[in-house]
Amino acid sequence: MITRNGFKRAGRIGILALVGWASRGLATQAEAGFQVIVHPSVAGKVIAKAVLSDIFMGKAERWADGRPVLPVDLSATSPIREAFSRACLGLPTEGVRLYWMRRISSGAQPPYSRKTDEDVIAYVAGHPAAVGYVAEGLALPETVKAVAIH
DSSP: OOOHHHHHHHHHHHHHHHHHHHHHHHHHHHTOOEEEEEOTTSOOSEEOHHHHHHHHTTSOOBOTTSOBOEEEEEOTTOHHHHHHIIIIISSOHHHHHHHHHHHHTTTOOOOEEESSHHHHHHHHHHOTTEEEEEETTOOOOTTSEEEEEO
């Protein structure tokens, strides 16, 4: 005989199983590696994680030389974006999306978004002040350069 408490217990177990299953997917996505890329005209080989975060959160709008910075994100469904968002911005992709929804209402513009690594590379190559990220280990053309995160 199943009692009311039995239903509650079964419901809790089902919810815990669902949360565990969902978090497995997030852990797999978060393990995806990325590399930060910039246009070759951007000075330096290293970028501070805090500066990168400020750029992608719209808090830093210019490079040290005064040029406007042009950040570009991968698609919101990309595991690479999830990894980048968690590692560099300290938020999951959904948290970043909610952050930008609030900022947009006050006139701020989120980074441009591109569907594929190749699209991000093309964007960065075509814009002298651009910064983006792509899959780790991806062969990069001479039109962009990788920078280390410090």
